[in-house]
Amino acid sequence: MQHFEVVSHYPEAEPLSLEKMLAEHLGVPENTVLVTSGANEAIYLIAQLYKNWASIIPQPTFNAYESACKTFDHLISYDRKDQLEVMPEDRIYWICNPNNPTGNVLVKPLVNRIIRQNPRFLYVIDQSFADYTLRPMLQPREMVDCYNMMLIGSLSKKFCIPGLRLGYIFSSPIIIDRLRQIRQPWTVNAMAIEAGKYLVSNNPQMIPDLKGYLAEAQRLRSESRS
Secondary structure: OOOOOHHHHOOOOHHHHHHHHHHHEEEEEEEHHEEEEEEHHHHHHHHHHOOOOOOEOOOOOOOOOOOOOHHHOOOOEOHHHHHHHOOOEEEEEEEEEOOOOOOOOOOHHHHHHHHHOOOOEEEEEEEOHHHHOOOOOOHHHOOOOOEEEEEEEEHHHHOOOHHHHHEEOOHHHHHHHHHHOOOOOOOOHHHHHHHHHHHHHHHHOOOOOOOOOHHHHHHHHHHHHO
């Protein structure tokens, strides 16, 4: 609230100040990070950049991948073997990890190996719920040398601020530059930028008892099946 006056001015056309802080926080070059209006804008930007490509979307998963791909005329496969055999080589694999809505988590070494052993394909790894699992997730600083991956993160979920809409894409400088060329200006509002800078600088712990939350989720799952 000490910065509420920012709402009386246009925000940065691109949230470069927040991107710089976030890149420092992640330990990656500044030109590898693009801050978006939530993970949803990130998903649609990626689908737009690769318009008319083939997209592999394993099911069940977050329905925004399918919606975005349909908007930009992707040829979609739901990861069935008979479909994959006839899909074009120019393809994107959409992987939500931890997965929404199932909560399943692919182990980090497996995801890393899949990406690196298949440089012909592009991979979108959506780690929006990374802070809701105790299992290790891919870290951007470990993937700087990987050029066929786009990693989606969500400050909205990490800091429990879904109404402010803050997400980001980490990828190679070439892909980030191409995404910048197609994004609309002023998609991230001024208050969200200020809040994002505060949160990245202070990194408050918003989920104090993750083990307790996960135990309660398991109890609820078990009792709902009985």
